[in-house]
Amino acid sequence: MVGKLTKDNMMSCSILATAAGHNPWKSKIDLLGEMILANRGEDIRREQTAIMSRGDTLEPVLLNKAGEELGLDRVYVDIEEPIKHTEIPLQGSLDGLCWSDGMTIKEDVSKGIYVMTDSKEITIGSTGVMECKLTSAYPEDEPPAWRGPMQLQGLMDIKSASYGVLVVCYQSIYWRYFVYPRDEQMVKDIHALVLDMDRRVKEEDFFPPESPKDASTVYPETNEQHIDLEDDALDFIDLYQHASKSIKQWQNVKDEAQVNLMSIMQDNTTGSISTDSSTYIVKWGMRNVKPKPSKIIPEEPGYSVRSNSISIKEVNNEN
Numbered sequence: 509m510v511g512k513l514t515k516d517n518m519m520s521c522s523i524l525a526t527a528a529g530h531n532p533w534k535s536k537i538d539l540l541g542e543m544i545l546a547n548r549g550e551d552i553r554r555e556q557t558a559i560m561s562r563g564d565t566l567e568p569v570l571l572n573k574a575g576e577e578l579g580l581d582r583v584y585v586d587i588e589e590p591i592k593h594t595e596i597p598l599q600g601s602l603d604g605l606c607w608s609d610g611m612t613i614k615e616d617v618s619k620g621i622y623v624m625t626d627s628k629e630i631t632i633g634s635t636g637v638m639e640c641k642l643t644s645a646y647p648e649d650e651p652p653a654w655r656g657p658m659q660l661q662g663l664m665d666i667k668s669a670s671y672g673v674l675v676v677c678y679q680s681i682y683w684r685y686f687v688y689p690r691d692e693q694m695v696k697d698i699h700a701l702v703l704d705m706d707r708r709v710k711e712e713d714f715f716p717p718e719s720p721k722d723a724s725t726v727y728p729e730t731n732e733q734h735i736d737l738e739d740d741a742l743d744f745i746d747l748y749q750h751a752s753k754s755i756k757q758w759q760n761v762k763d764e765a766q767v768n769l770m771s772i773m774q775d776n777t778t779g780s781i782s783t784d785s786s787t788y789i790v791k792w793g794m795r796n797v798k799p800k801p802s803k804i805i806p807e808e809p810g811y812s813v814r815s816n817s818i819s820i821k822e823v824n825n826e827n
Contacts, residue, residue: 521662604638
């Protein structure tokens with residue numbers, strides 16, 4: 509598979525985990541905002557990075573090797589068209605398909621083979637789907653939902669497959685093969701998720717914001733108008749101001765403690781002190797800064813964007 513084959517304003521298997529709120533790097537509101545812009549006709553597609561391009565190059569090698577080591581009868585990776593669900597507005601980009609005339613795969617962690625069933629074995633037959641991920645993360649025994657498992661279930665559902673193989677290459681050298689059965693509960697959840705996201709895109713109905721950045725995405729523009737706040741705003745103002753003062757106070761405490769420890773350390777690199785239960789090791793070393801060549805920074809056009817923070821000014825009403 510080369511690049512992104514699916515539409516940006518429609519749910520695809522690769523973004524299912526993000527839409528479900530499982531992606532630590534991107535919120536479901538950010539995703540929904542991008543899909544709404546795409547549905548309006550805006551181009552939100554970003555140029556593929558060198559890392560992504562090289563990953564696409566390695567995928568066929570990894571998938572074919574997985575087929576060989578798992579003992580599959582056939583692997584097919586030259587897929588250049590997206591697949592579409594017949595019942596819900598879900599599409600997908602397949603990294604590969606595989607076939608088996610019938611076999612049982614048993615977990616063997618010494619060979620990097622993980623079977624994601626309670627019995628740690630699975631009997632497969634007919635067509636299966638394959639997904640490949642490359643990551644700099646440390647090897648794991650069970651990938652998180654956003655590293656392929658949920659995407660794989662969506663692809664299985666579209667292809668009516670009973671099994672799928674997730675190939676993950678960790679830190680360029682650790683290859684692991686995760687073999688999954690079809691998860692009917694997850695498929696049911698995916699159907700509900702896709703239908704809800706499709707409605708939200710069409711109606712431009714955002715989720716309630718869960719972070720200041722989310723709020724800026726939901727309300728990206730200002731109308732320069734003034735409003736009288738409702739009474740419950742006072743509770744949040746009080747919490748905001750109290751938290752701000754506490755953060756500043758504890759930051760000062762932290763800075764003072766650090767200065768005192770530095771004064772004790774002087775020009776020594778490490779120091780330690782022990783209690784009955786613990787030993788504390790304090791390190792104050794050097795930070796190396798590499799030389800940087802001079803460069804001319806190109807001019808960038810100015811633009812306006814909604815701030816991710818608010819400010820509160822207290823005005824005394826007494827005469």
